[in-house]
Amino acid sequence: MLSDNSNHAGCDVMSGDDQGSINVKTAVDTDDKEAGLVDQEGKNTSGNTQLSEVGLDQNMDANYCFADIYVRNAPVYLKGFTGEPDGSVQAELRDSNKGLLAFEQGVCEITASSSFLTVAMSASDNAGLDQIRDYFEQTLRKMSAEKAIEFDWRKM
Structure with a gap:
């Protein structure tokens, strides 16, 4: 107390x-x-x-996370995320290096450099955050020939 x-x-x-x-x-x-x-x-x-x-x-900070993910030719993956999203996900390519995915319970911003995708996501609760993370990881694995992509989600 x-x-x-x-x-x-x-x-x-x-x-x-x-x-x-x-x-x-x-x-x-x-x-x-x-x-x-x-x-x-x-x-x-x-x-x-x-x-x-x-x-x-x-515990407000429990509903967001970040990651830097090494992938070759990251801008191509960014375009893949914003091209034709699945289901209820809405996507917008802000410029050639930045995109936004909007979900029912949160958002995910993706920035691409030549070799990294930097991802920042926020959701209304932990379940929403898990949904966004799962969507991002599964979609990236589907697009990539490399199936051993490591995700190091962090709070800061």
């Missing part, structure tokens, strides 16, 4: 739980009350969500 009531940049961290979330109480500026953005209890009336109304997930 986190309990720190010290002031950090206008926010007081009030409590945390074992589920990985932090509840944050923000300081309300008196100008906000005068402008009608918050009522006298400090509740937001502007339609915008205050930080205090949002539970911050400490």
